[in-house]
Amino acid sequence: xxxxxxxPAAGSPAGSSTxxxxxxxxxxxxxxxxxxxxxxxxxxxxxxISALILAGLAxxxxxxxxxxxxxxxxxxxxxxxxxxxSALLAARLNVPVLLAIPIxxxxxxxxxxxxxxxxxxxxxxxxxxxxxxxQIFRILATELDWLTGGAAGxxxxxxxxxxxxLDLSERAGSYVLVLACVVLFALVYVVIRRSxxxxxxxxxxxxxxxxxxxxxxxxxxxxxxLLLSAFIAGVFGALNAHIIGFLEPDYAFSGIWSVMxxxxxxxxxxxxxxxxxxxxxxxxLFDQVVAKSLIPVGHQILLGIVLAVMxxxxxxxLSGLVARLxxxxxxxxxxx
Amino acid sequence: MLKLDAVTxxxxxxxxxxxVSFEIPQGEILGLVGxxxxxxxxxxxxxxxxxxxRGQITFDGKNVIRLPLHRRARVGIGRTFQIPQPMHxxxxxxxxxxxxxxxxxxxxxxxxxxxxxxxELSHKADADAxxxxxxxxxxxxxxxxxxxxxxxxxxxxxxLAGLESNAKxxxxxxxxxxxxxxxxxxxxxxxxxxxxxxxxxxxxxxxxGQLIADGTPAEVFANPAVMESYTGTAxx
Numbered sequence: 001x002x003x004x005x006x007x008p009a010a011g012s013p014a015g016s017s018t019x020x021x022x023x024x025x026x027x028x029x030x031x032x033x034x035x036x037x038x039x040x041x042x043x044x045x046x047x048x049i050s051a052l053i054l055a056g057l058a059x060x061x062x063x064x065x066x067x068x069x070x071x072x073x074x075x076x077x078x079x080x081x082x083x084x085x086s087a088l089l090a091a092r093l094n095v096p097v098l099l100a101i102p103i104x105x106x107x108x109x110x111x112x113x114x115x116x117x118x119x120x121x122x123x124x125x126x127x128x129x130x131x132x133x134x135q136i137f138r139i140l141a142t143e144l145d146w147l148t149g150g151a152a153g154x155x156x157x158x159x160x161x162x163x164x165x166l167d168l169s170e171r172a173g174s175y176v177l178v179l180a181c182v183v184l185f186a187l188v189y190v191v192i193r194r195s196x197x198x199x200x201x202x203x204x205x206x207x208x209x210x211x212x213x214x215x216x217x218x219x220x221x222x223x224x225x226l227l228l229s230a231f232i233a234g235v236f237g238a239l240n241a242h243i244i245g246f247l248e249p250d251y252a253f254s255g256i257w258s259v260m261x262x263x264x265x266x267x268x269x270x271x272x273x274x275x276x277x278x279x280x281x282x283x284x285l286f287d288q289v290v291a292k293s294l295i296p297v298g299h300q301i302l303l304g305i306v307l308a309v310m311x312x313x314x315x316x317x318l319s320g321l322v323a324r325l326x327x328x329x330x331x332x333x334x335x336x
Numbered sequence: 337m338l339k340l341d342a343v344t345x346x347x348x349x350x351x352x353x354x355x356v357s358f359e360i361p362q363g364e365i366l367g368l369v370g371x372x373x374x375x376x377x378x379x380x381x382x383x384x385x386x387x388x389x390r391g392q393i394t395f396d397g398k399n400v401i402r403l404p405l406h407r408r409a410r411v412g413i414g415r416t417f418q419i420p421q422p423m424h425x426x427x428x429x430x431x432x433x434x435x436x437x438x439x440x441x442x443x444x445x446x447x448x449x450x451x452x453x454x455x456e457l458s459h460k461a462d463a464d465a466x467x468x469x470x471x472x473x474x475x476x477x478x479x480x481x482x483x484x485x486x487x488x489x490x491x492x493x494x495x496l497a498g499l500e501s502n503a504k505x506x507x508x509x510x511x512x513x514x515x516x517x518x519x520x521x522x523x524x525x526x527x528x529x530x531x532x533x534x535x536x537x538x539x540x541x542x543x544x545g546q547l548i549a550d551g552t553p554a555e556v557f558a559n560p561a562v563m564e565s566y567t568g569t570a571x572x
Contacts, residue, residue, distance in 0.1 A: 196433060196434060196437040199426060200438060202423075202426065203426055203431075206424050207423060207424065210422065210423055213406075213417075214438060214439045215409035215485055217406045217438075
């Protein structure tokens with residue numbers, strides 16, 4: 001089956017939009033490498049690593065929300081399962097860390113299989129079901145202390161290794177690895193979004209019956225997106241675990257990992273690929289650098305205000321705001 | 337082509353369709369008529385798989401009653417909705433591409449261009465979003481989407497409703513053209529007796545979920561029971 005229609009011809013409005021997207025993505029990638037080139041402080045690199053971890057999680061959340069219309073309040077489950085699985089595999093079975101991380105993602109994917117019955121639900125019912133589901137894993141991680149260390153958590157598990165002379169456990173190395181993962185999954189997202197499957201998934205988000213009646217198996221496509229989203233969240237959970245070097249249930253399955261990606265994706269514009277990534281970096285740095293210095297305790301209140309203002313002023317997030325401030329040229333509209 | 341045998345649909349205590357049986361041979365244009373609430377859309381929903389029905393629905397020799405909605409499209413049952421349901425944020429071309437890839441199992445841009453030309457939507461093909469289309473264009477898109485799945489049977493649910501007489505006449509000519517061009521079997525839900533008489537070779541009448549008449553439009557509309565159901569006196 002050819003998918004050529006999903007690759008618009010150069011010169012077409014969609015083609016120029018693609019070119020703009022590539023240029024913007026490349027520009028942001030170069031920008032992301034600046035901290036390494038100028039020798040940013042370990043503190044600043046640490047903040048950026050955390051921001052990129054959140055970016056990866058926001059990307060996985062947006063993939064589920066944008067392609068398939070599923071609003072998840074339970075990504076903490078996938079994040080936590082990926083973290084624990086990778087840490088335990090590396091610690092107990094001596095699995096190399098760089099192999100344990102994707103396997104952690106696979107465990108998160110497996111854990112998402114339990115969510116499949118919820119795919120028959122929609123809107124707030126799906127959101128509530130997945131929220132309840134996330135709590136089950138936090139309780140399991142606390143109660144299965146023979147495996148997870150219980151509430152005390154895991155302290156001794158391997159950190160990231162050195163590869164081709166680059167020590168990934170150092171801040172600069174970790175930054176490169178996490179950035180590479182964000183770029184990789186963003187590209188996967190782009191490829192899916194531009195395929196006919198991605199187009200159908202976007203349509204499912206709007207009107208499931210309209211797509212099913214023309215032959216789209218909405219349940220199967222939504223299942224694939226849930227599995228992929230869980231995998232990505234699990235990988236970033238695993239990366240985070242090996243970078244920070246400790247795990248406890250209340251941290252790994254914290255509601256923060258469910259709420260922050262939503263804030264980041266909505267702030268950046270969850271209907272685009274770059275929106276959740278840019279949103280995560282901006283939101284995290286604003287929270288840690290600006291809000292914390294203004295209100296050391298309870299600084300999250302500023303996040304809420306910023307998000308509320310953004311939703312009111314630009315419901316499509318930063319990406320929508322940029323599109324409004326810098327509209328496509330009249331020539332492109334004429335071509336359309 | 338299509339055979340319905342004792343098709344029954346119940347919603348809780350309400351029987352929306354009761355033992356409806358009739359056949360549609362290949363190439364026919366059948367009018368499905370009846371007053372509001374007669375069960376016409378429910379019949380479409382049960383043929384296309386949107387609601388669960390009991391009985392037998394045989395399409396091209398196979399009982400499809402247990403096939404899920406998306407599989408019905410793939411065996412050749414296409415349909416439109418009374419209120420057009422485009423994939424709103426997609427362009428017209430993307431709407432057709434999704435329908436073709438998943439409904440017909442192949443991607444053929446030339447065929448999509450042909451359908452766009454026949455349905456007079458070429459100039460809107462790459463416009464921003466289907467939701468921006470006018471009502472007539474939405475109705476044409478609804479049919480174009482169904483055609484992209486390469487159906488053998490096309491179920492048209494009140495596709496002429498809301499159109500003024502000239503537009504209705506143009507649309508009827510278009511339906512005849514589609515019937516000829518694509519070799520379709522068409523079932524159309526329509527209230528207007530004149531339209532059914534002009535367009536269809538046969539009409540089936542439903543009332544309170546039951547089939548009350550089946551014949552040529554002239555025969556059916558000469559039936560006192562049919563006219564009573566239209567004027568609402570039959571069950572007074």
